[in-house]
């Protein structure tokens with residue numbers, strides 16, 4: 001086992017940020033960590049890295065106890081933070097070299113590794129420019145390069161695609177998949193369910209400081225197999241109607257995304273007529289029942305929607 005988080009509790013004053021949080025990661029896995037704002041994802045990550053002390057429970061990384069002082073653990077983790085941390089006044093190459101030197105790499109291996117990493121992040125031709133001349137997506141790619149420079153055994157990426165352009169986003173997803181094919185162990189947090197679906201070999205769903213479910217995508221979907229998913233598109237949607245739908249006795253969950261209601265009902269319950277009645281004045285456009293996906297798993301298990309809360 002590469003990482004073992006056992007029943008960890010972390011409080012910030014009266015806030016219980018991690019509530020008996022447990023997770024296990026094997027070498028070579030790509031773990032998708034999903035959770036709404038404030039679920040505790042960053043706190044979990046920072047505890048794993050040893051940046052914040054935990055109150056109870058235990059964390060073992062590379063078979064060593066994480067007590068916050070173990071430099072060997074820190075040296076073998078590559079951490080891509082939510083905020084981009086690079087030096088705007090130094091060239092891309094100097095940024096990579098600087099981070100490599102922090103990890104104690106020697107000059108020759110730094111020079112070789114910079115070329116390798118530049119290829120992975122697609123910045124070969126721009127390494128001698130300063131990041132102040134880069135686009136947001138290129139800055140993010142350099143930032144990820146700085147976290148990969150020392151060939152870490154565990155790569156942790158905390159929402160690496162927030163606030164960047166779609167091309168850079170798909171580029172990042174492609175190289176995360178490539179890192180996975182090359183055998184890297186990765187923990188990837190995101191608000192974008194489709195990103196987690198695309199890259200993760202196993203998924204943890206976190207809510208209120210606790211891992212409420214984990215498994216491969218088919219395993220998670222099997223957990224909600226008894227439910228049906230109805231999507232209703234209307235011309236004018238409203239929170240009031242969402243509330244009315246939620247109050248129907250046979251409805252499990254309702255989410256509203258743009259002009260589309262996503263409704264979870266237990267299989268075999270004839271509830272469609274009641275739904276149509278509630279939404280009839282809103283101008284029905286389409287009604288679909290569909291196969292569940294990860295978004296439906298998330299909605300069913302947490303009663304929440306990730307997308308509503310995305311800031312970008």
Ligand SMILES: Nc1ncnc2c1ncn2[C@@H]1O[C@H](COP(=O)(O)OP(=O)(O)OP(=O)(O)O)[C@@H](O)[C@H]1O
Pocket residue numbers: 012015016017035036037038039040041042043044
């Ligand atoms: N340094 C801190 N001091 C006080 N409270 C904190 C601190 N860090 C986190 N918290 C609280 O702990 C809880 C978990 O926060 P955390 O940042 O881990 O969630 P998250 O899942 O990463 O959220 P997001 O998706 O918004 O980044 C929240 O209630 C947050 O306000």
